[in-house]
Amino acid sequence: MSGQGNEASHALAELKAKVDGEPIASLLEMHLLELSQGHAKVTMKLVPEYQNFNGLIFGGIIMAVADQAFAYASNSLTHPSIASQFNIHFLAGASIGDELTAECWVLKSGRRVGISEMTVTNQKGKIIAKATGTTIPMARLNH
Amino acid sequence: MSGQGNEASHALAELKAKVDGEPIASLLEMHLLELSQGHAKVTMKLVPEYQNFNGLIFGGIIMAVADQAFAYASNSLTHPSIASQFNIHFLAGASIGDELTAECWVLKSGRRVGISEMTVTNQKGKIIAKATGTTIPMARLNH
Amino acid sequence: MSGQGNEASHALAELKAKVDGEPIASLLEMHLLELSQGHAKVTMKLVPEYQNFNGLIFGGIIMAVADQAFAYASNSLTHPSIASQFNIHFLAGASIGDELTAECWVLKSGRRVGISEMTVTNQKGKIIAKATGTTIPMARLNH
Amino acid sequence: MSGQGNEASHALAELKAKVDGEPIASLLEMHLLELSQGHAKVTMKLVPEYQNFNGLIFGGIIMAVADQAFAYASNSLTHPSIASQFNIHFLAGASIGDELTAECWVLKSGRRVGISEMTVTNQKGKIIAKATGTTIPMARLNH
Numbered sequence: 001m002s003g004q005g006n007e008a009s010h011a012l013a014e015l016k017a018k019v020d021g022e023p024i025a026s027l028l029e030m031h032l033l034e035l036s037q038g039h040a041k042v043t044m045k046l047v048p049e050y051q052n053f054n055g056l057i058f059g060g061i062i063m064a065v066a067d068q069a070f071a072y073a074s075n076s077l078t079h080p081s082i083a084s085q086f087n088i089h090f091l092a093g094a095s096i097g098d099e100l101t102a103e104c105w106v107l108k109s110g111r112r113v114g115i116s117e118m119t120v121t122n123q124k125g126k127i128i129a130k131a132t133g134t135t136i137p138m139a140r141l142n143h
Numbered sequence: 144m145s146g147q148g149n150e151a152s153h154a155l156a157e158l159k160a161k162v163d164g165e166p167i168a169s170l171l172e173m174h175l176l177e178l179s180q181g182h183a184k185v186t187m188k189l190v191p192e193y194q195n196f197n198g199l200i201f202g203g204i205i206m207a208v209a210d211q212a213f214a215y216a217s218n219s220l221t222h223p224s225i226a227s228q229f230n231i232h233f234l235a236g237a238s239i240g241d242e243l244t245a246e247c248w249v250l251k252s253g254r255r256v257g258i259s260e261m262t263v264t265n266q267k268g269k270i271i272a273k274a275t276g277t278t279i280p281m282a283r284l285n286h
Numbered sequence: 287m288s289g290q291g292n293e294a295s296h297a298l299a300e301l302k303a304k305v306d307g308e309p310i311a312s313l314l315e316m317h318l319l320e321l322s323q324g325h326a327k328v329t330m331k332l333v334p335e336y337q338n339f340n341g342l343i344f345g346g347i348i349m350a351v352a353d354q355a356f357a358y359a360s361n362s363l364t365h366p367s368i369a370s371q372f373n374i375h376f377l378a379g380a381s382i383g384d385e386l387t388a389e390c391w392v393l394k395s396g397r398r399v400g401i402s403e404m405t406v407t408n409q410k411g412k413i414i415a416k417a418t419g420t421t422i423p424m425a426r427l428n429h
Numbered sequence: 430m431s432g433q434g435n436e437a438s439h440a441l442a443e444l445k446a447k448v449d450g451e452p453i454a455s456l457l458e459m460h461l462l463e464l465s466q467g468h469a470k471v472t473m474k475l476v477p478e479y480q481n482f483n484g485l486i487f488g489g490i491i492m493a494v495a496d497q498a499f500a501y502a503s504n505s506l507t508h509p510s511i512a513s514q515f516n517i518h519f520l521a522g523a524s525i526g527d528e529l530t531a532e533c534w535v536l537k538s539g540r541r542v543g544i545s546e547m548t549v550t551n552q553k554g555k556i557i558a559k560a561t562g563t564t565i566p567m568a569r570l571n572h
Binding site: 015018019022023024025026027028048049050051052053054056058059060061063064065066067068070071075080082083084085086087088089090 | 167171192195202206208209210214225231
C-alpha cells in the first residue's frame with residue numbers, strides 16, 4: 001500500500017515535470033488547471049477553428065479535451081500509462097466562445113489495467129459529454 | 144426505398160457542397176479522399192504538434208481523424224446527423240510522419256438512429272485503431 | 287415541460303403495470319427494488335449456475351443486471367424506449383453468493399435519444415462494474 | 430513468436446478441456462460450434478423465457494451470447510483472460526424462435542491487453558448486433 005503510494009507520488013512528480021510546453025496542449029490551447037493523484041482538470045476555449053462543415057463544434061474536439069484530462073489523471077498514478085479504449089456520450093451541444101472544462105477521475109488503478117471516467121462541462125456547469133476509458137500501465141512487465 | 148434513395152442522394156450533394164474550407168479540417172490538416180453514400184475516407188499526416196507529454200501521438204488526434212470520417216459517412220446518408228456516442232480501441236501506436244487513413248462505413252441508417260464503424264490505418268496498412276459510433280438524424284421530427 | 291412531465295408520469299405508470307411476471311426477471315431472478323422517473327434499482331443473487339468455464343461469474347450476467355436497471359429507468363421516462371448501445375467496464379470480480387445491486391440513472395431523456403449510466407455494486411457496496419448506454423424513444427415518429 | 434504459438438496452443442487445449450458442463454452455457458443454452466486460436470462461434474435459440482416487460486427479447490441476452498463468444502475466443506489465445514470492457518450496438522431486433530449465432534475474432538492479443546470484435550446474426554444472416562471488447566491476460570505478472 002505504501003509502495004503503491006510511493007509509486008503514485010513518483011508518477012505525479014514525473015508527470016508534472018513533463019507538462020510544460022506539451023505540443024498538443026499548445027495546438028489545441030488546452031490548459032491544465034488541477035492535477036493530483038487520480039484526478040485532473042483541463043480547460044479549453046472553443047474557437048472558430050473548431051467548427052465542422054455544419055458550423056457546429058467538431059465532436060473530435062470535445063473528445064480531445066476529455067482525452068487530455070484522461071491522460072493526465074491516469075498518468076498521475078502509473079506513469080507511463082497508455083490509453084487502450086475510450087467511449088464518449090454527447091449530451092448537449094457546445095458553441096464557439098464556450099469555455100469547456102474536462103475533468104477525469106481514475107476509478108481503478110490496478111497493476112494490469114486502469115479505468116477512468118470523465119465529464120466535460122461548459123462555463124455554466126452544463127454537462128456537454130461524459131466519457132469512460134481504459135488504460136494499460138506500461139512499466140509493469142519490465143519489473 | 145426510392146424515397147430513401149432520393150433523400151440519401153440529396154444528403155450527399157448537400158454535404159459535398161459544404162466540405163470546402165471546413166475550419167477543423169484546415170486546423171488538423173485532414174483531407175477527404177473518398178465520399179459516397181455510407182462511406183468516407185479521410186487522411187491525416189502526423190506532425191510534431193500532435194505529440195503529448197510522453198512524446199507520443201495524442202490519442203485525441205487519432206479519435207479526431209476517425210470522427211471526421213464518421214461525420215462525413217453518416218451525413219452522406221441523412222443530413223444533418225449528430226453524433227451521440229463514439230467508442231474507440233487503440234490497437235497499435237502511431238508516430239510522427241505517419242500518414243493515417245480513417246475509413247468509415249455506415250452499418251445502419253435508420254429513421255431514428257445510425258450506427259457506423261471506423262478503421263484507422265497507417266501508410267503500411269497496419270490497423271492503428273477501430274471505432275464505432277451512434278448518430279441521430281436531426282431532421283426527422285420536423286417532417 | 288408539463289407536457290413532458292405528464293408523458294413521463296404516464297410512462298412510469300404503464301411500465302409499473304408490466305413489471306409483474308416478466309419472463310427474463312424470473313429466469314435470472316432479478317428483482318426490481320426501486321423505480322421512479324429516471325431511476326431504477328435491481329438486485330440479483332449470484333448462484334452457481336452463473337459460473338463460466340473458469341469457475342468465475344460470467345460477465346454477461348453482470349451485464350444483464352445492469353441492462354435490467356437500464357431498461358426500467360429509461361422506460362420510466364419514455365415508453366417504449368429501445369436500447370441502441372451499451373458499454374460496460376468491469377472493476378472488480380464477483381463471487382457466488384454475492385448480492386448485486388444494479389442502479390441506473392437517466393442522464394438525458396430527449397425527444398430523439400436517451401443516455402443513461404449504471405453502477406453495479408456488491409453487498410458490501412464495492413463497485414463491480416460501471417456502464418453507460420443509449421436508448422431511442424420509439425413512439426416519437428408516430429406523433 | 431514460436432513461444433507465443435506454443436502458448437496459444439496450450440491455451441486452446443486448456444480451454445477445450447473446460448468447456449463441457451459449463452454452468453452458464455447450460456442455463457442459457459449456449460452451444461459452442463467452432464473454436465480455434467482467436468476465433469469462436471456460439472449459438473443460442475431464443476426462448477420465451479428471454480422476453481422482457483415489453484414482450485421483446487431482453488438486450489442482456491444478446492449481450493450474453495456475444496460475451497460467450499468473446500470469452501472463448503480471447504481465452505483461446507491467452508488463458509485465463511478476463512474481460513475488462515465490452516461495448517455493443519444493437520442493429521436489429523430479435524424474436525422468439527430465432528437462432529442466433531455470435532462470432533468473435535481477436536484483433537489484438539498482446540502481452541498486456543487483448544482487443545476483440547463480435548457479430549451476432551440471426552438464422553437468415555441478418556446482423557442483430559456488433560460488439561467490441563477489451564481483455565486482460567491474467568498470468569503475465571506472475572512469470
